Amino acid sequence: MITKWLTVNLLTIFIIIIWSTLQGYESSSIFLSKVFAQVAFILLLINLNMYFIFLLIRKSKLRDVKIRLAKISKRMMKYHVAIAVTATVLVALHAGIMLYAHYENLFIRKTISGALLIGILSILIFSGLLRRRKATGKRRKFHFMMAFVFFGFLFLHIFL
Structure with missing residues (x-):
């Protein structure tokens, strides 16, 4: 189940990067803005994955899996706010550049x-x-x- 979820995450990131590339870039500032947005998306996806880790902890019947996921979640929660703040700053940069460009x-x-x-x-x-x-x-x-x-x-x- 964990490998399926990681595969979905990686596939989602890959599709978004391909889609963004296919949309094209009018200038280098728009390219930079889209890179900011893509990095912010990845960071926000990491934070969203906390829910799925907690869900797996609750649903899993294997004690070893629960313990391993609990250790991972404990480490990840230390950085939840820092990741969110970083992503928000990147989103603000993306928005500012795009507003200026358009x-x-x-x-x-x-x-x-x-x-x-x-x-x-x-x-x-x-x-x-x-x-x-x-x-x-x-x-x-x-x-x-x-x-x-x-x-x-x-x-x-x-x-x-």
Whole structure:
């Protein structure tokens, strides 16, 4: 199951990189902006995978697998916030470069979906801050739900 999930992750990253390459680059700044976005996507995907590690811990019947995944998750959770902050900075750089590059065409699907994504990302980050301050079941579920909503809209933004 773990190999299947890693394969899906790698395949998703590969498809997004190929798609971005096929879309082309108008300038070197847009190329740099897309690289920022791709690195941010990978970092956000790493954070999203925490859910699946916890799911595997809960669902697995093998004690050795649970112990190994618990050790991995314990190490990964130390970096969850740092990864999220780094990804958010990269997203902000991507947004800034793209807004500058497409200043005269702000009302296109890609820009509108990007603005919507920044709003969803803001809610996701805020829910993470609330969860960090006081972890309750509602806050955990809301943060988890917002992460999946964010990724759903992110795929729409990428493939528009």
